[in-house]
Structures are given as structure tokens and as C-alpha cells.
Amino acid sequence: MNHNVIDDVLKDTPLNSFHVAIMFWCAMLMLFDGYDLVIYGSVLPQLMIDWKLSPVVAGIIGSSALTGMMVGALTLGSSSDRFGRKRVILACLGVFGLAALGNGFCDSATQFTACRFFTGVGLGGMVPNVVALMTEMSPSGKRNIMVTVMLSFYSVGGVIAALTGKVITPAFGWRANFLVAGLPLLVLPALYFWLPESISYLIARGRYTEADPILKRYAPEFRGSSSSLATSSAEAQEDPARSRTVELFARGNILDTLLLWIAFGMCMLMVYGLNTWLPKLMAANGYSLGSSLTFLTVLNVGAIFGGLFSGWLADRYGGKPTLILFFVIAAISIFLLGYRQTTVVLNLLLMCAGATTVGTLCVVHSFAAQLYPSAIRSTGIGWAAAVGRLGAIAGPALGGYLLSQKFSIGFNFMVFAIPGAVAAIASLAISRNGNNVPDRMQQLVAPAD
Template sequence: MQNAVKLDLESIIDASPVSRFQISIMALCGLVAMLDGCDTQTIAFVAPAIVGSWHVAPAAFGPVFGAGLLGGLLGAIVFGITGDRFGRKPVLLGTVLLFSIGSLLTPLCDSLSSLTAARSVTGLGLGGALPCFVSLTSEYAPKRLRATLVTTMFCGFPLGAVIGGFVSAQLIPAVGWRSVFVVGGVLPLFTIPLLIAFAPESARFLELRGDRKAITRLLRRMRSEFEWSGEAPSIGHGARTPVVNLFREGRALGTVLLWITLFLSLLLTYFLVNWVPVVAGHNGLSIGSAVRAASMLNFGSIFGCIVLGRLADRVGTARVVGCGFLLGAIAIALIGRAAASGTLLGAVAFIAGFFSIGAQICTVAMCAAFYDTFSRATGIGWSMGVGRIGAIVGPVLGGVLLAAGMAPSALFLLVGATSLGAAITSFAIGRFVLRVRQPQSDGAPEYGASAAASRHAG
């Protein structure tokens, strides 16, 4: 053993089998993703009940939807940069506490203006948590399985939406819409002690900070402490990395294309999850049927992100993501024609979720792999921040177009075209960015979701 070859930290993580310790990290991050998804989309589930209780027009909910997403935009950018400066774990703890507080404030609201303010606070925490738990998962995932593991972890987001939908369908008729937010605010409070006790800081972040004792403790939990060479990467200024580094060293084109893809994909995702229940209710379906339709959308995305994520590690991320968006465009275009039948709407929504939202989740994994450790949370935060602009535009635009009298069939046809646009930019990433890059170490830019993705990205 004394003559064994010593490896750097990235090589240890990439070469070793996935340990229980790494699985526990991804499970904790998946739990936070589930809470994030549940709380992010709860407002869409309760919107029909609030519309009836407060006697407001459905179109008036456009600003409420947009306010939470605006908070998410700011949270992703600000806390993404903060995560690269101070570490993933402390920022993750703070953001979980923040969205818990915002959710608990929501039942106290009695007007659209107060509801908008509460959702802004909640969105700030929800958006800020995302780059931290995605970065943490990515940095403990072997490169050969990174797309699979990150997308599987991020399945917690749509799973949370599914669970939230079914729970909302039971709670709203029984005890009212306010109970949904009480549950959504209490659960994160119970999660914080688990994160404090069991979630580690990113080993690669600790390596950049030169904390060798902490790295040794982490590697001991992975049973790999004797394999480490003790070498640190040559880049040591991650704490002060400016945003302009996202455009340096050949990253500019990939950054721009990722931003466009996430803008379009989050526009269509948040349009669907916010307006499918409202349009279904407006077409005469019950609140339960409307919520179940939105839940099927998210349920489909759970299967989609697992299947597409696994395919991404095998045949190339950009190719798989592009095909997903392309096929999803067809299903989305059919939603408007199916909105009068609960069964048909649920089936079409499932297919749309499988392909389009499943592809959007894989885009998050591709984004995590594209950036290196010292700029990963910043890169994810800015990408998701730009994407959240699309997430704001989607619900607000839906309200404007519905108020202007646009038919649901035409509205969902327009959103289907957005999925087609995301397919085009995804194929462009594979053709003009990933194909011309070679896999590099974690101390330098990473341009694919895995070594296989870099070889077969086109």
C-alpha cells in the first residue's frame, strides 16, 4: 500500500465506486430539491382556491406568479456567488431557512399585494438554494455518472411538486388553502438539523481553500484517505472569482447558449405548471382534476429526467436534451386541445413533462458539469438567474394573453414553439461547444456532463 499511486481529489472521486456517503449527500440534496419544488409550485396549486375565495380574476395572478420567480432570480444570482465565496453548506442552510420563513408568512396574507410580497421572500430562498445543492451533488459525483446522478437528485424538484399537488388536493377542500403553506414552511425547519449534522462542505471547495484536515476527514468517510496525494489545484482564487470568468478561457459561447436554453426552457416549464391548473379549472374541470393535471406534468418529468439523464451519460447530453425538447414541443402544442377532459389532459401533460421538463432538468446537469469548482455555483446561479427571467415571462405572459382573449389552443401552440427553440440551442451547444472540447480536470473548465458526453455531444 505504501507504494500505491497517489491521486488528486478529482481522480479519487471519478475513479471510486459511489459510496454510501456520496449517496447520503445526494439524498439530502434531493430532499432540499423536493422541498424547493413543492414550495415553488404550491402557489399554482392553490391559485384556483384563492381566486374563488377572494373573487379575483385568474389573470390577476400573473404578478403573484412572477413575484416569486423574480425573488428566485435574485436569489440564484446572489447566493450562487455567495456559495462560491463562503462555501455551499452555510449558504444552503441560510436559504432553506429563508424559504421556510417566506412560506410561513404566506397564510397571513389577505390581499394580492401581501401575497406578492410573501412569495418574493419565499422565491429568494428557493432560488438561492438551487445552485448550492446542485453544485454540492455535482462535486461529489464521478464524472462518468455526473449527468445521471445530478438529474436523479434533481428529480426531487418535480417529485416535490407531485407530492405537493396531491397533498394540496386533499388539504384545500378539507381545511383551506392556508394549510398548504403551513405544511410547506414547517417541513424545511425539520430539514435544517439534518443538513447541519450530515451534509458536508464540498470536498473540492475545501481543496481550493486549502483545508487539508477537512478533506482528510471527508475522504475517510469515503474510505479513500490513503489514496490522496495531498496536492491542491493550481487555481486558488475561487473566493474572488468575478462573473466575467464565466466568459473566459473558451466559456463565452457555452455560457451564452446555456443562458438562452435555460431562459426558453424555464419559460415553458413555469408557464405550464402555473397555467395548466388555471386553464383546466376555467374549462370546467374540478379543482382536484386541475391539480392532478399539473401533478401529472411533474410526474412525467420525474421519469423523463431519469431516463434522459442516463441516456445523456451514454450518448451525449446536448443530443439527448435537444431531442427531448423537440418531442416535448409536440405534446405541449396538444395541451390546449385536451384541456376540457381531465383524463386526456393528464396523459398529454405527462408526455410534455417527460420530454420538455425532463430535458430542462438535464440542462441543469449540463450546466453543473460545464463550469469548474471555483466558479460552479456562480455559473449555475447566473444561468438559473437568466432562466428565471424566462420563468417570470412565462406566467406573466400567459396572464396577459389570456386577458387579451387568446384561445388556450393557440397559447399552448406558442409555448410549444418555445420548446422547439430550446431544442435548437441545445443542438447548437453540442455542435459548436462540446464537440470541439476535450474533457479537462476540475481545476480547468469542464465542457461536458461526462467524458462520454464530451466525445459524443453532437
């Protein structure tokens, strides 16, 4: 029977500074992710004026990063099951850092679109691997909260992007925001030395000499060795010739995998559609541009609290009930944004929308990570995220189309609310709770008799 070998070690191990350090570095990576994606929505109004872009073209440019994320998730995102979490994460950081920096030097929409695409490739490859690493290197009883805390830093990056859009753009122009986006490259040397490789991956490859010192820092009270863990773990007997992608559909699991993909896609459609077009949608509803950028900040502040609260709920009540609840609230709050509200109610709705869209994106990643065993974990997350990017790509493009057709503001927000209802139904239909890998999923990577 296959299971996460770290569970054997950390089941009764209290949280220590090593776990927190890993969460810190992974959280910084997610902060870079949030900044690099949300910054486009922050500079979009000025960019459209400077380059005289139509809403449709602006939506296509916004979708280019998300197309890149789909490509990155399918290629780099699932490659760490073969090449290692750390190596792929560092490569992805280099790709998206250089591409994001390049946006600040673009002279045409074509160049800008190309840089946004490669930014997406790096980010799309990084996120599944950061989630897989954090899942495997967290104490089992704290896994949901640690993964969602880490993922919630996407929203911190989004808040920073919204604030820099308000402060930096008027003073230095929109290009300066992308110079800030290149700062993650400075962190690359630190991550090379301080970010550990997954113990599960090292054991699966028989690299016990490398695994033992990490194991001692990870679980100081554990008296065994990585090789002793390997003797009782099917992970050490993984068959490298078996297709990891095929295993996602093996033994009757096709329905749950497809439903997970739908939940991912609908969630990402809401997240990226709102982060790209919320300032323009609110401006179309009669608010000033400055107020509209403030609304983007409120949305992402809500997402921070939503990410943290969703992790606590998932650890206490399970990932599936948490997803259903959050998707229902997302649909209701987004729908109500289409109508004029008092300032207090409007900000509460924005915080709820952020908490249950971007915040739900945190817990859906954690849910996916625990749905699959370690040997195919980054493959499972990578494919779910890649297919989900279809929804992410559709979000900005859909917003551009809606604005170009001059529909009522209520209708526009209703369209963005529908995916929340669809995702809630898909989550309800998934047969597993996602807190523990069940026997029939664990057996996917067990050696054949």
C-alpha cells in the first residue's frame, strides 16, 4: 500500500522551525505568483490608454499569461515527479522572473503578450510543485492549514500589486511595476541553498544519503533512517515505466478526476476574470478609477482571510464540505456585486468574493494534493491546474467580450457568478473528502503482483 512516507515520520511530530522555514520560502514564491499575475489588472487601464487597446485585445493579452500557465503546468508542473521538486521550482523561478522583468521593456502589444506568456509558463510550472512540496513536508495534522497559509500569499502579492498600481504608476509609469516583478530573481541563490528537496522524492529514488540529514531536521525525535522507511513504503518500489498520467484515471477514478478539473476550471475563471476586469467593471458601474483599484485591493485582502479560514475549515471538517460552502458563497457575493450597494455592503461583498474565489483556490490545491499519493502528486496537481487554466484563460477573455457588448453591469456579474454554482455541484459530486488518500487511490502506484 502506498502512502506519503512523511506521514510515518511526522504523524506525532510537533510543528518546528524547519517546517515553518519551508512554508516561508514557499509562501514567498506564491507572493511572487500573485504579484506577477495581478499586476496586469492594475496597469491595464493605463496600458489601454497608452497603446489604444480595445477591450478584446486587452483580454487576449491577459489570457496569454494564463495560456502559458496551462503549458507550464502540463510540462514543468508534472515533471518534478521525475526530476525533483526543488530543481523544477528553481527553473520555473528563473523563467517567470526574467519574463516578468522583460514586460517593463516592451514596445508593442506583441512583445508584451510574448513576455506574459513566458511569465505564465514559469508560474504554471512552479505552483503545482510548491503545493506538492509543502504537502509532503507538512505535519499531517497541520497540512491543510500550512498549504492554504502558503497559498494565501498569492493574495498578499495581489494586494501589493494593487497598491503599487496606485502608487508607482502615477509617479513612474506602468513599466516600473514590472521592474519590481523582476525582484524574485534576487531570491534564487537563497532558495538554492535553503529550500530542501522532498524526502518522499529522495526515498523514492533511493537517495538515502541526501534524505537522512533532511529527515533529522524534519523529525528530530525520529530514531530511524530514510532507508528503514523505504523498506515499508511502496514509494521506494515505484515503477518508473508506468505512466503517471494514466494512473490519474486508473481503477475507476476517472469521474473524480474530471470533477476536480471542473472545480479547478470554474474557480480559476472567477479568480482571473475578476482580478483582470474588476477595476473596469466597477468603473463602468459609475465608480472612479482610483476607487476601482481600491476595490481590487479589498478583493485580495478578503482572499488572504479566506485562504487562512478555508485551511482551518478543511483540517476540521474536510476539504470537500469547505469547497462546497465557499463556492456557494462566491456565486452569491459576485452576483450581488452587479447591483449598487452602500459602501459598507459593497466592501463586505468584495471581501466575501475574494475570500471564496482566490481563497478557494488555496483549498482546492490542497484538496487535489491530498487526493493523490506522493508518487503522482505533482502530476495530479499539474494536470488539474493545467485543465483549470482553460477557465483562467476564459476569464479575462470573457470579461473583455462582455464589456465590448455593453451588457448591463448586473448581467456581467451574473455571468461571473454562474461558475461558482457549477463548481459547487462538481465538488458535491466528488466521491472522496480529500483529507486522506483512500486505499483505492493509494494502490495506483503500488507494484503489480
